[in-house]
Amino acid sequence: MNLGKLQQAAVLLFAQQGFAATGIRELGAAAGINSATLYHYVGSKEELLVSVMKDCLNEMIRSGSEALRKSSEPALQLAGLISSHVGFTGTNQLTSRVAEYEMRALSETNRPAMQGLRDEYESLFAQVLERGTRVGVFSTDDLTMARLAIMEMGTGVAHWFRPNGRLELHEVQQNFVNMAYRVLAADPTLLTGVDFMVAPRQLASEPDSLSAPETVP
Amino acid sequence: MNLGKLQQAAVLLFAQQGFAATGIRELGAAAGINSATLYHYVGSKEELLVSVMKDCLNEMIRSGSEALRKSSEPALQLAGLISSHVGFTGTNQLTSRVAEYEMRALSETNRPAMQGLRDEYESLFAQVLERGTRVGVFSTDDLTMARLAIMEMGTGVAHWFRPNGRLELHEVQQNFVNMAYRVLAADPTLLTGVDFMVAPRQLASEPDSLSAPETVP
Amino acid sequence: MNLGKLQQAAVLLFAQQGFAATGIRELGAAAGINSATLYHYVGSKEELLVSVMKDCLNEMIRSGSEALRKSSEPALQLAGLISSHVGFTGTNQLTSRVAEYEMRALSETNRPAMQGLRDEYESLFAQVLERGTRVGVFSTDDLTMARLAIMEMGTGVAHWFRPNGRLELHEVQQNFVNMAYRVLAADPTLLTGVDFMVAPRQLASEPDSLSAPETVP
Amino acid sequence: MNLGKLQQAAVLLFAQQGFAATGIRELGAAAGINSATLYHYVGSKEELLVSVMKDCLNEMIRSGSEALRKSSEPALQLAGLISSHVGFTGTNQLTSRVAEYEMRALSETNRPAMQGLRDEYESLFAQVLERGTRVGVFSTDDLTMARLAIMEMGTGVAHWFRPNGRLELHEVQQNFVNMAYRVLAADPTLLTGVDFMVAPRQLASEPDSLSAPETVP
DNA sequence: CATGAATGAGTCTTCATTCAT
DNA sequence: TATGAATGAAGACTCATTCAT
Numbered sequence: 029m030n031l032g033k034l035q036q037a038a039v040l041l042f043a044q045q046g047f048a049a050t051g052i053r054e055l056g057a058a059a060g061i062n063s064a065t066l067y068h069y070v071g072s073k074e075e076l077l078v079s080v081m082k083d084c085l086n087e088m089i090r091s092g093s094e095a096l097r098k099s100s101e102p103a104l105q106l107a108g109l110i111s112s113h114v115g116f117t118g119t120n121q122l123t124s125r126v127a128e129y130e131m132r133a134l135s136e137t138n139r140p141a142m143q144g145l146r147d148e149y150e151s152l153f154a155q156v157l158e159r160g161t162r163v164g165v166f167s168t169d170d171l172t173m174a175r176l177a178i179m180e181m182g183t184g185v186a187h188w189f190r191p192n193g194r195l196e197l198h199e200v201q202q203n204f205v206n207m208a209y210r211v212l213a214a215d216p217t218l219l220t221g222v223d224f225m226v227a228p229r230q231l232a233s234e235p236d237s238l239s240a241p242e243t244v245p
Numbered sequence: 246m247n248l249g250k251l252q253q254a255a256v257l258l259f260a261q262q263g264f265a266a267t268g269i270r271e272l273g274a275a276a277g278i279n280s281a282t283l284y285h286y287v288g289s290k291e292e293l294l295v296s297v298m299k300d301c302l303n304e305m306i307r308s309g310s311e312a313l314r315k316s317s318e319p320a321l322q323l324a325g326l327i328s329s330h331v332g333f334t335g336t337n338q339l340t341s342r343v344a345e346y347e348m349r350a351l352s353e354t355n356r357p358a359m360q361g362l363r364d365e366y367e368s369l370f371a372q373v374l375e376r377g378t379r380v381g382v383f384s385t386d387d388l389t390m391a392r393l394a395i396m397e398m399g400t401g402v403a404h405w406f407r408p409n410g411r412l413e414l415h416e417v418q419q420n421f422v423n424m425a426y427r428v429l430a431a432d433p434t435l436l437t438g439v440d441f442m443v444a445p446r447q448l449a450s451e452p453d454s455l456s457a458p459e460t461v462p
Numbered sequence: 463m464n465l466g467k468l469q470q471a472a473v474l475l476f477a478q479q480g481f482a483a484t485g486i487r488e489l490g491a492a493a494g495i496n497s498a499t500l501y502h503y504v505g506s507k508e509e510l511l512v513s514v515m516k517d518c519l520n521e522m523i524r525s526g527s528e529a530l531r532k533s534s535e536p537a538l539q540l541a542g543l544i545s546s547h548v549g550f551t552g553t554n555q556l557t558s559r560v561a562e563y564e565m566r567a568l569s570e571t572n573r574p575a576m577q578g579l580r581d582e583y584e585s586l587f588a589q590v591l592e593r594g595t596r597v598g599v600f601s602t603d604d605l606t607m608a609r610l611a612i613m614e615m616g617t618g619v620a621h622w623f624r625p626n627g628r629l630e631l632h633e634v635q636q637n638f639v640n641m642a643y644r645v646l647a648a649d650p651t652l653l654t655g656v657d658f659m660v661a662p663r664q665l666a667s668e669p670d671s672l673s674a675p676e677t678v679p
Numbered sequence: 680m681n682l683g684k685l686q687q688a689a690v691l692l693f694a695q696q697g698f699a700a701t702g703i704r705e706l707g708a709a710a711g712i713n714s715a716t717l718y719h720y721v722g723s724k725e726e727l728l729v730s731v732m733k734d735c736l737n738e739m740i741r742s743g744s745e746a747l748r749k750s751s752e753p754a755l756q757l758a759g760l761i762s763s764h765v766g767f768t769g770t771n772q773l774t775s776r777v778a779e780y781e782m783r784a785l786s787e788t789n790r791p792a793m794q795g796l797r798d799e800y801e802s803l804f805a806q807v808l809e810r811g812t813r814v815g816v817f818s819t820d821d822l823t824m825a826r827l828a829i830m831e832m833g834t835g836v837a838h839w840f841r842p843n844g845r846l847e848l849h850e851v852q853q854n855f856v857n858m859a860y861r862v863l864a865a866d867p868t869l870l871t872g873v874d875f876m877v878a879p880r881q882l883a884s885e886p887d888s889l890s891a892p893e894t895v896p
Numbered sequence: 897c898a899t900g901a902a903t904g905a906g907t908c909t910t911c912a913t914t915c916a917t
Numbered sequence: 918t919a920t921g922a923a924t925g926a927a928g929a930c931t932c933a934t935t936c937a938t
């Protein structure tokens with residue numbers, strides 16, 4: 029037994045049923061321990077959620093920041109950032125879903141810190157898009173809406189991507205970069221010959237399952 | 246008292262805290278009635294959710310279908326469909342959020358029917374995109390991913406749009422049509438002089454609130 | 463609508479499910495009225511039970527007393543009393559069952575009065591048996607036990623007798639008189655040519671149903 | 680704490696007030712535990728009732744069957760059976776009352792099984808009486824009615840017998856055998872010198888109380 | 897490290913009853 | 918006479934959490 033296994037069980041159940049609908053005994057059962065034993069690893073049900081969310085958001089920020097550091101060109105930075113975002117979301121589908129959905133389940137004690145990390149992550153996109161627009165490599169009617177749209181569509185990957193499905197994850201990453209470029213009217217030839225791709229890391233909290241056949245044709 | 250007011254209270258709380266985390270007494274208080282009185286209007290907490298979701302999904306299908314009937318050109322149909330989708334989502338932000346998020350809260354008794362409506366709605370997009378691709382007005386690397394991305398980004402409107410904010414809803418609708426056209430490499434001049442816009446209807450379950458200043462600058 | 467129909471509905475449900483397990487709305491539905499209307503006929507659920515029990519016990523006492531008045535011979539009085547008891551029980555199966563079972567459901571306000579009636583009724587048996595024993599027409603090891611046994615077996619008729627079944631009610635009455643005579647070692651020839659039989663009256667509270675085929679072969 | 684103590688508390692309350700009228704908190708209080716703790720020992724209120732009834736009916740069948748095995752003579756078998764029945768009822772007054780009265784409180788899930796056990800028990804009496812009649816040791820106008828009467832009067836012992844009262848339980852057993860013999864016109868001398876008596880066992884569910892002075896003089 | 901027993905506060909739902917219409 | 922709407926109290930049951938072992 030260790031915290032990782034417990035987090036995996038938690039993420040699986042939280043993703044399926046939601047934090048509020050998941051009982052502590054259910055969590056214990058899924059992790060193969062008594063519900064009381066659970067309190068040896070974690071102070072409370074909410075703390076368990078916090079530990080999952082913190083790891084998740086920190087890795088998102090780390091991975092996104094790393095992508096930004098690979099180049100100083102906004103267009104390439106954006107490609108890296110989207111590649112990171114989609115890669116992470118595809119690799120940690122359940123965890124990232126929980127981190128997004130269950131923000132509202134946090135008490136006032138914990139929400140500000142987690143929301144702060146989320147804001148920090150989103151600001152990575154805002155910065156790149158703004159610089160790219162200023163420099164003239166991106167062009168949109170409304171930059172804010174474009175940013176929100178691009179992030180949202182990337183996040184959606186968590187809902188449908190299946191490992192061992194029709195598409196490899198790197199194909200999905202490439203494709204989403206292409207779509208973002210189109211939305212921003214960026215020049216796709218900027219990408220030729222450049223390695224912007226970010227290899228995603230799997231979190232300890234991400235369950236192994238979900239290798240089922242792709243549900244979306 | 247009437248069902249509408251109760252639905253509004255329910256949607257507000259379900260959107261903020263989730264179905265499972267919302268108590269029956271809380272619902273009653275928000276609707277201005279005793280929790281027991283609630284059972285005069287609705288058979289159970291879940292039935293209340295079902296009534297909201299059913300109304301929501303039915304109106305989405307109706308509105309989307311109406312949009313498709315305004316033209317036989319796939320490109321214009323898509324514009325209408327996106328206009329409908331974004332308009333509906335912006336007008337019924339909380340209700341549509343609840344309808345999306347709380348599918349998992351339904352019991353096996355009710356989920357299939359609701360999921361069926363959701364699938365029916367999504368198939369509207371699939372049909373149009375497929376026909377447009379066959380006809381040659383749309384061009385993508387992967388049509389399925391494009392479809393998912395376009396739907397997802399439209400759905401995201403529920404998270405940030407604020408009436409009386411920086412943007413009018415019709416501007417948002419227009420902008421999302423433009424972005425979708427870019428993703429699909431569709432010719433934007435096809436839209437000039439054409440009225441594809443669908444005027445959204447507000448559901449009885451949608452709370453009046455939320456006229457707050459836009460949170461996203 | 464009238465009190466009688468309401469009592470019938472009540473007796474049917476109280477006999478099947480018990481007083482505590484029967485709801486006021488259930489009662490209304492069975493009587494064909496709204497549960498609120500019920501309060502025009504009766505002050506409360508308990509008062510409804512009381513009205514049923516009072517009518518029942520009063521008629522038992524009246525019928526038993528009448529039987530005693532038909533003769534001054536203890537042996538013949540007992541025959542009349544048992545005939546009355548069994549006849550009443552067979553004619554008002556459900557009502558008498560409710561009157562017996564639901565004594566415990568009464569509040570302290572009403573129980574003493576009802577228990578008083580019950581005691582008064584049982585004392586009819588005690589008196590007759592004692593006089594008969596003193597006179598020498600009855601003979602037992604223990605008179606108290608004999609009395610309890612005889613009453614109990616007569617009461618049991620409520621559980622299995624079915625009108626239109628294998629046996630006519632008057633046959634059952636006769637048979638129980640015979641059995642009681644045996645238990646008391648009374649001379650059966652005392653009964654020849656004497657009409658001790660008491661014709662039972664049906665209470666307003668007794669439902670019409672139960673004309674089903676006898677369940678006990 | 681253990682199941683037995685809980686069963687005792689349940690039997691006491693169920694016998695006094697009925698299953699439906701007894702609350703879960705009341706049960707907990709009577710057993711000296713919190714109402715929630717009760718669910719560590721039993722799955723539901725009904726399951727608690729079932730456990731009591733099952734134990735009771737099984738022991739009745741076991742004891743009755745044992746009595747039958749002590750002889751092959753129907754007259755002696757009947758004596759043993761009645762002795763067993765009355766002994767059991769006098770020893771487990773409350774439990775047997777609950778087992779009889781609360782059959783109707785069971786849901787459709789549990790009632791068939793319990794009713795099956797009850798039927799099995801009653802058939803012991805039917806078999807013996809039928810064989811005895813065929814052999815000619817019993818004589819009645821109507822065997823079915825005699826059987827019902829005999830069983831019912833024995834069951835009535837639960838209502839009035841008090842340990843440490845005027846009569847010892849074995850006296851009651853003997854007396855009821857005598858009365859049954861009279862009802863059936865059986866020869867009492869058949870019993871002389873024969874030990875047909877069955878020693879009753881007390882169930883774990885039977886409360887200790889009730890050693891009060893006999894209520895019926 | 898692990899757990900069975902325990903509990904107060906909470907869950908959704910039903911209760912008997914009242915009252916304006 | 919009749920009822921739909923309303924409610925405080927109570928129903929059975931589950932909750933997250935604690936603690937002695």
